[in-house]
Amino acid sequence: MRIIPTRIHGMLDYATGLLLLISPYLFGFSRVGGAAQYLPMIMGVAIIGLSLVTDYELSIAKLIPMPTHLAGDVAAGALLAVSPWLFGFSDRVYLPHLVIGLAEIGAGLMTRTTPDRAAFAGHHS
Template identity: 35%
Template sequence: MTTFISTKFLGVLDYITSIVIAASPWLFHYDLSLSAAILFIPVFLGCMQLLMTIFSNYEFGMIKVFPMPAHLFLDGFVGFMLLISPFLYGFAHAVFLPQVILGLILLSMSIFTKDSVLEED
């Protein structure tokens, strides 16, 4: 499989997507009165994504302890969870498009990013 996203570009995307995911209930005006999951899931996953980004071993990681392959695996897992959460927790009738799009973005980032900071083209 062709990996065309560099770890430098991934670093920028990681910070942007994690903040957007955590703020998505307010950015996209979710109806928070329907379920606690509508608020909890994106805020929790966005904050965990931000922590993982800070602790990852790549150019934009601040505390380089988390290996890049594990980072990419968790990007994919968080993306998948975000993608299915509206359907799994029963709030797809209220809000699903922002979470599906953000989940697909994270999943794509995990699939198409180089495994290593040292990997050459």
């Protein structure tokens, strides 16, 4: 059931990207290092970068189709969710990676695949 409008998804993208960038410091695992620390940060940058070039209301260049963006969200969320066990740091930290990863999967699966074109023109329906 795709109930999340693309405009809301865009807001979630930028917020999630920022959250991932600061998560090692916010959730206290910045000293763990390795994949535990750097994977969320890299994914945060990637989410923001992808969002800037996705064909939806909150981007600066409409290059990536929304279905492609959403597939990337699901794949990135899956990687993030399993990363503590895949990369062997689950004994030190796992909850932020798991929760944010599952949220990313959910957002990818529940967001509409086409943006509201009226929003592109700045009209409000």
